[in-house]
Ligand SMILES: Nc1ncnc2c1ncn2[C@@H]1O[C@H](COP(=O)(O)OP(=O)(O)OP(=O)(O)O)[C@@H](O)[C@H]1O
């Protein structure tokens with residue numbers, strides 16, 4: 001039987017994902033000692049981990065070269081979803097927010113507004129839901145710069161602790177949506193390998209619940 005292939009988002013979500021896999025009893029030694037390798041066996045070789053950039057996790061799962069993926073809800077909201085979202089993993093918690101320079105009134109006045117974001121689709125949908133005609137400019141990172149440099153009236157970005165906003169004289173105007181890491185599945189894999197996938201997801205879900213209970217004690 002081919003191993004079940006899971007694409008993991010490299011970077012911020014990586015550590016919590018590997019911890020969860022280990023907690024459910026899968027040996028992740030090779031992932032921990034990966035060096036520059038990108039495809040690694042976990043457990044007894046029944047699962048294969050693929051390390052990828054967030055948006056690419058979705059591409060690999062949608063195209064069926066990976067059966068499962070671990071990716072932030074932010075990436076799902078920005079890139080659409082031709083796959084099943086099967087579990088909220090509970091880590092990687094942050095939120096999408098509209099933020100502006102401290103003391104400014106984004107919704108006031110009649111002048112058309114400009115917003116910068118690394119997530120233009122999320123930003124567009126937010127303003128469409130408000131029936132507001134807002135110009136969106138795509139920025140690749142450190143989006144907080146855009147209002148400081150006078151390029152935009154506000155930003156739509158991820159806020160976790162709020163430190164980046166605070167240290168740059170910005171503040172949250174409105175929270176748009178909560179974000180956490182999700183387990184996603186390719187639609188065909190979920191039919192063909194239903195038992196394996198559901199068994200793995202159930203083990204993860206039980207562990208997440210256990211972790212939550214231990215945290216609240
Ligand atoms: N403070 C945060 N900033 C950004 N993402 C966060 C934060 N906290 C949790 N996350 C989650 O972690 C995921 C991965 O973020 P990470 O910064 O590692 O990759 P990225 O957004 O692709 O950035 P880069 O292009 O710098 O690699 C995000 O998609 C999001 O779901």
Ligand SMILES: O=P(O)(O)OC[C@H]1O[C@H](OP(=O)(O)OP(=O)(O)O)[C@H](O)[C@@H]1O
Nearest residue numbers: 141142143157158159160161162163164
């Ligand atoms: O609320 P905080 O805890 O300060 O975290 C939020 C910051 O972290 C992310 O940036 P990241 O470090 O991923 O860099 P980037 O801006 O280049 O994407 C995000 O885009 C914010 O800038």
